[in-house]
Amino acid sequence: MSPESCSVCAELAGRITAPGGVIYRNDWWEVAHHTGPQTDPGELIVKLRRHAESLAELTPAESAALGPVLRSAVAAVERVVRPERVYVASYGERVRHVHFFLLPRTTRLPAGHVTSDLYRRGRTLLRRLGVLSNPPAAARADAAARLRDDDAWTTSST
Numbered sequence: 001m002s003p004e005s006c007s008v009c010a011e012l013a014g015r016i017t018a019p020g021g022v023i024y025r026n027d028w029w030e031v032a033h034h035t036g037p038q039t040d041p042g043e044l045i046v047k048l049r050r051h052a053e054s055l056a057e058l059t060p061a062e063s064a065a066l067g068p069v070l071r072s073a074v075a076a077v078e079r080v081v082r083p084e085r086v087y088v089a090s091y092g093e094r095v096r097h098v099h100f101f102l103l104p105r106t107t108r109l110p111a112g113h114v115t116s117d118l119y120r121r122g123r124t125l126l127r128r129l130g131v132l133s134n135p136p137a138a139a140r141a142d143a144a145a146r147l148r149d150d151d152a153w154t155t156s157s158t
Contacts, residue, residue: 006095008051011032011035018035018144019033020032020141020147023044023076023147024069024072024073025049028049028066029047029066031046031047032047033143033144037134038124038135039135040139041081041139041143042080042081042143044073044101045102046099047099052098053097055090055098070100070102071152072152073102076153077104077147079152080146081104082106083106084111085105085111086102086103086105089103103120
């Protein structure tokens with residue numbers, strides 16, 4: 001996948017904006033809400049700021065900064081959204097750019113990653129079909145402001 005056709009690169013370049021804007025950015029990583037309208041407040045993406053398609057391509061500095069950024073992002077989501085769990089996942093099939101999803105499992109979602117994932121997919125489908133309403137972008141923007149202001153980012157070592 002070329003950087004020109006990469007949706008994550010488009011987000012990093014500002015051609016696609018997440019509700020509430022960037023939550024955190026350092027020299028190597030950026031954190032913002034997922035841009036899809038079906039996503040809930042606190043569903044974040046941690047994105048490598050340059051185009052790379054594999055973790056094996058990370059520089060030592062990018063690699064060293066990743067753990068503290070993920071730790072801080074999860075801590076902020078835990079305090080602001082107050083989920084039961086925060087799942088961190090990286091797939092990289094459809095969008096071949098190193099990125100991680102932070103998926104808070106609130107009490108409204110069943111426990112268990114498979115069950116929760118199926119429920120989330122079903123909910124997304126119902127939202128796309130208009131049976132359920134999408135969370136308003138303003139709710140994600142409000143969460144982004146609270147996440148951005150969370151102490152997790154000031155205690156990070158990056």
